[in-house]
Amino acid sequence: MDKFAFDIAHFLAGSLVLVSLMLLYQDRLSALLNVFAFQAVVLALSVSWQAYVQGAPHLYLTAAIALIVKAIVIPVALHRMIRRLGIHREVETALNVGTTMLAGLALVALSIVVVLRVTADAGTLAREDLAFALSVVLLGLLMMVTRRNAVSQVVGFMSLENGLILAATGAKGMPFVVEISVAFSVLVAFIVIGIFLFRIRERFDTVDLQALDDLRERRG
Amino acid sequence: MTPVILLLWLVAALLFTAGLAVAIRRSALARRVVYGFSIATCGFAIAVALVHLLASPAITSTAVLPLGLPWIGANFRLDALSAFFVLVINLGGTAASLYGLGYGRHESEPRRVLPFFPAFLAGMNLVLLADDAFTFLLSWEFMSLASWALVMTRHRDDDNRRAGYVYLVMASVGTFALLLAFGLLAGPEGGYAFKTIRAHGASSGLTGLVLALALLGTGSKAGLVPLHVWLPLAHPAAPSHVSALMSGVMTKVAVYGFIRIVFDLLGPPAWWWGVPVLVAGAGTAALGVLYALMQNDIKRVLAYSTIENIGLIFVGLGLALAFGGNGMKAAAALAMTAALFHVLNHALFKSLLFFGAGAVLTATGERRMEMLGGLLNRMPATGLLFLVGAAAISALPPLNGFASEWLMLQAILLSPDLPQWALKLLVPVVGALLALAAALAAACFVRAFGITFLGRPRSEAATNAHEVDRLSIAAMAILALLCLFTGVFPALIIDALAPVVDALTGTRMPVQTHIAWLSIVPVAESRSSYNGLLVFLFITISASLAAFVIHRVASNRVRRAPAWDCGFPDSSPATQYTADSFAQPVRRVFGGFAFRATERVDMPAPGDGRPARMTVTLHDLAWELVYDPVVRLVNFLAERLNHLQFLTIRRYLSLVFGALVLLLLIIASWP
Known part of the structure; x- marks a missing residue:
């Protein structure tokens, strides 16, 4: 692989991590969704590159799925959903932004150290790609842990999944079936979680997960 | 077809029978079909094992089936050792099936017994044939679960449920220990086939650990003190023919597991391996029989006596290790022969005794000895056969128990030749404990037989008892004859065991069958010899003569009954010697330290009308010192961890996240 192709791949994967970090400090839901859509666009670019x-035409299909489903369909649906729920202006009481960002940076550093140590004999691109992918996954998890709103947890989950796709496409010879099934499972998860959101809302008049926990505590 | 393939087909036939039992569970024929098939298959297996053992013991036949771990497959192997145990197990299996054919008629819930009975037999046979760790453990668990299902036959009884629970827990602990032992034996390369393990043995630093784990794993199944607590609960809970299988046969599978691991897989023995085995065996023997003496439930007496006999067998194995580790091959062969001989003997007479107890249970519905008595007149055949079993287990000549225990003591008498002072001092102590156990076992079975079968009936049920069916009696009679046969001709058994012993210890006992008059001479003519046949003839002739003389001379005399009638002026059966009163002397001597026994007598003052009362309290120290602390610790930890049940979703996610980050940190900082 020539230097230029490597640089571009590196740049796109790095952008994905950057966008993940951007996701972390969005405290308004609609802004969060916009950044998420942007992340999906970057992902689609990275996958098509x-x-x-790699000269693997089926990856174009993966890119197309990422673009259509994650950059357009899901964000639009979520936008409509939060509008219907009336929480699009809500400011989420997340963890302190500074702390979260510091934690995120630490996670990125950690994943780079881990991957570079573990994959000492793999190709350079695969190594860096994996390091970035692991960072995106960890950042997604961090988001799920720090947010309390169900919608932002969904977003965290999906950005986590973006990391998985990045890892999958970086490795050559990844079977197409796996990608398809991952994409579908995300779609299903989205639908299920969407339905749950409305159910939670109906029941508790909020999508703050604290309500669910309160219920459990009352029962337990 | 090689013998191992043949045996695998027989196992398949047993499993098929188990399936069939489910299919025809509603049919009236189910019992006959299941037990009939079991008799046929086990009998066939006996033939295969016997032919292998006598005709071509040096040949090992192996088979690999494409099951189990993909890179190993399921390995099976029949060598002299497994052939001998296949013989023992199926001997017990055949007798139990024959007994079940008659006894099963009285079974209240046959559908809970019939499918598991052949499955249990199949599991035991598979353990003996397994030749890789995976197959071994799988069969071992299968055997445990099948027997657990049988223990739970009468699950509506609280005690039985508790027995099943304790059994399940202990079986899991044992399997876990064996899992670790095999893991250590297989080493980092994961060579789980016994062939591979045999080739390289355990690395020298780990042998002690493997030995301890093997002792723990197989000892918990065999019933070594203090791992025995489940045994007297679980064995009596099952139907009697299953109790016989569990006590007489399944414990032997555990002994087999120990021999297989320690003598075959672990490599050449070191002398110190014998020490823990000897200590565990001797303690088990002495404590087991003391426990047995304290029991009132006849099946529990038998279960505790199983513990004692397992102790004896382990003493033999420990001696074989101690001698073998010092290069005293002939002595090791003697001890090993004694242990294996006792394996066979115990399978025979313990099955016989459990069948007898089952017959009593069928006839009276009663397991408490205090409610029995006088059954010899009502059930003469059962009584006589039970007496044979009781004499055999008490090691009375000319029966088989004497032969094997005598060999064991001969091996112990060789201990002064051992070079290590530790063993020189330990082995005589073990011998003394063994002698004590033998004497107490005799007392125990005098008590069991005397209280149950002699005297006058203590309850309505015992008064109305009737002899059991012929098939049950036939099963008992076969076993009793075998006890007599092996006792009278021990030389045949010793020579048949020679190839097994040779494979395990590197040599064999001197050939016995050529010695005149079928005597056995374990070491040298000048030291000791025993002739079962002569003893048998002498006892038969002198006993017949005595009986003849007494009947001729004494019985015919006209006697007037005196007013003084032997301390029984009152004809109430409650005035008889009871099981508790029989055990009292022993309880007073040993109970203080073995059970922390306390007696409290509540004697009303003169003129006070209430009855006097004596209360005896026994503590099971194994529970109080070993299990209760463990239970308390587990409960404490469980309580501490309990609040993890009630975390918020985010907390759970955080835990997962934290664990992931922690693992990544470990990877990142691993040197």
């Missing part, structure tokens, strides 16, 4: 470089 991989498709071009």
Whole structure:
């Protein structure tokens, strides 16, 4: 692989991590969704670049799925959902932004150290790609842990999944079936969680997960 | 077809029978079909094992089936050792099936017994044939679960449920220990096939640990003190023919597991391996029989006596290790022969005794000895056969128990030749404990037989008892004859065991069958010899003569009954010697330290009308010192961890996240 192709791949994967960090400090839901859509666009770009470089046409399909489903369908649906729920202006009481960002940076550092140590004999691109992918996954998890609103947890989950796709496309010879099934499982998860959101809302008049926990404590 | 394939087919037939039992569970024929098939298959297996053992013991036949771990497959192997145990197990299996054919008629819930009975037999046979750790453990668990299902036959009884629970827990602990032992034996390369393990043995630093784990794993199944607590609960809870299988046969599978691991897989023995085995065995023997003496439930007496006999067998194995580790091959062969001989003997007479107890249970519905008595007149055949079993287990010549225990003591007498002072001092102590156990076992079975079968009936049920069916009696009679046969001709058994012993200890006992008059001479003519046949003839002739003389001379005399009638002026059966009163002397001597026994007598003052009362309290120290602390610790930890049940979703996620980050940190900082 020539230097240029490597640089572009590196740049796109790095952008994905950057966007993940951006996700972390969005405290308004609609802004969060916009950044998430942007992350999906970056992902689609990265995947199609991989498709071009590896000469693997099926990856274009993956990119297309990422673009259509994650950059358009899901964000639009979530936008409509939060509008219907009336929480689009809500400011979420997340963990202190500074702390979260510091934790996120630490996670990125950790994943780079881990991957570089573990994959000493793999190709350079695969190594860096994996390091970035692991960072995105960890940042997604961090988001799920620090947020209390169900919608932002969904977003955290999906950005986590973006990391998985990045890892999958970085590795050559990944079977297409796996990608398809991952994409579908995310779609299903989205639908299920969406339905749950409305159910929670109906029941408790809020999508703050604290309400669910309160219920459990009352029962337990 | 090689013998091992043949045996695997027989196992398959047993499993098929188990399936069949489910299919035809509503049919009236189910019992006959299941037990009939079991008799046929086990009998066939006996034939295969016997032919292998006598005709071609040096040949091992192996088979690999494409099951189990993909890179190993399921390995099976029949060598002399497994052939001998296949013989023992199926001997017990055949007798139990024959007994079940008659006894099963009285079974209240046959559908809970019939499917598991052949499955249990199949599991035991599979353990003996397994030749890799995975197959071994799988069969071992299968055997445990099948027997657990049988223990739970009468699950509506609280005691039985508790027995099943304790059994399940202890079986899991044992399997876990064996799992670790095999893991250590297989080493980092994961060579789980016994062939691989045999080739490289355990690395020298780990042998002690493997030995301890093997002792723990197989000892918990065999009933070594203090791992025995489940045994007297679980064995009596099952139907009697299953109790016989569990006590007489399944414990032997555990002994087999120990021999297989320690003598075959672990490599050449070191002398110190014998020490823990000897200590565990001797303690088990002495404590087991003391426990047995304190029991009132006849099946529990038998279960505790199983513990004692397992102790004896482990003493033999420990001696074999101690001698073998010092290069005293002939002595090791003697001890090993004694242990294996006792394996066979115990399978025979313990099954016989459990069948007898089952017959009593069928006839009276009663397991408490205090409610029995006088059954010899009502059930003469059962009584006589039970007496044979009781004499055999009490090691009375000319029966088989004497032969094996005598060999064991001969091996112990060789201990002064051992070079280590630790063993020189330990082995005589073990011998003394063994002698004590033998004497107490005799007392125990005098008590069991005397209280149950002699005297006058203590309850309505015992008064109305009737002899059991012929099939049950036939099963008992076969076992009793075998007890007599092996006792009278021990030389045949010793020579048949020679190839097994040779494979395990590197040599064999001197050939016995050529010695005149079928005597056995374990070491040298000048030291000791025993002739079962002569003893048998002498006892038969002198006893017949005595009986003849007494009947001729004494019985015919006209006697007037005196007013003084032997301390029984009152004809109430409650005035008889009871099981508790029989055990009292022993309880007073040993109970203080073995059970922390206390007696409290509540004697009303003169003129006070209430009855006097004596209360005896026994403590099971195994429970109080070993299990209760463990239970308390587990409960404490469980209580501490309990609030993890009630965390918020986010907390759970945080835990997962934290664990992930922690693991990544470990990877990142691993040197």
